[in-house]
Amino acid sequence: FRIITLGDSYTFGDNVNTKENYPERLEDILNDNSLCKTSRKFEVINLGFSGYYIEYSVYRFKVRGQKYNPDLVLWFIKNDDFSEINELIKPKVDQYKAEISADPALLAEFQSKGNFYPWSTKARQELKAELGEDSILAYSKKALWRINDYYKGKIIFITFSGKRQLKDSQLTILQSFAMERGNTYIYDGLSLSYDKLEDNAHPTGKGYAQ
Numbered sequence: 001f002r003i004i005t006l007g008d009s010y011t012f013g014d015n016v017n018t019k020e021n022y023p024e025r026l027e028d029i030l031n032d033n034s035l036c037k038t039s040r041k042f043e044v045i046n047l048g049f050s051g052y053y054i055e056y057s058v059y060r061f062k063v064r065g066q067k068y069n070p071d072l073v074l075w076f077i078k079n080d081d082f083s084e085i086n087e088l089i090k091p092k093v094d095q096y097k098a099e100i101s102a103d104p105a106l107l108a109e110f111q112s113k114g115n116f117y118p119w120s121t122k123a124r125q126e127l128k129a130e131l132g133e134d135s136i137l138a139y140s141k142k143a144l145w146r147i148n149d150y151y152k153g154k155i156i157f158i159t160f161s162g163k164r165q166l167k168d169s170q171l172t173i174l175q176s177f178a179m180e181r182g183n184t185y186i187y188d189g190l191s192l193s194y195d196k197l198e199d200n201a202h203p204t205g206k207g208y209a210q
Contacts, residue, residue, distance in 0.1 A: 001039035007076035011048025020205030055143035066150045082170040092123035116199040
């Protein structure tokens, strides 16, 4: 039973050993326990990649994933995955990262307020001001549906609950996609109560275990 995981740095496992990220742990759990009587062996292929949003995750599946003919796709998705367009935001992020990183005092000020990626925040705000939230959402919705060009099987979307949950407009897009597509499910109860890295966001190895 082959599972492919899609998503960004939370799926990839930024700054933890490979064996500690959630796809690796999931594969171990599934193969160490008789949870499913119809499959003897489980394989989990991690296609998560840092900084990827909806469009790039779909393209990564097209290039790297569809050849494996998975039985299931687990797609970890966050609210910022709906609010950014890689091709447009990447140059902005690079510019602001260079500017802010060149001023240690300014960077320290942002981090003291809990903003560990101020360049991303600034770039996101600028993109929203230029295009408008509705246009960005429409772009993300179109990109989401493109997964159907490469995969017709089961998808489970995983997302946070609480303060980092999807916005109503984003959840509506995901729910409509699930209803129209079929074989698609949403788990929006992922807790934020896990051990985090210094950025107070990404899980540590212990956090993935939790």
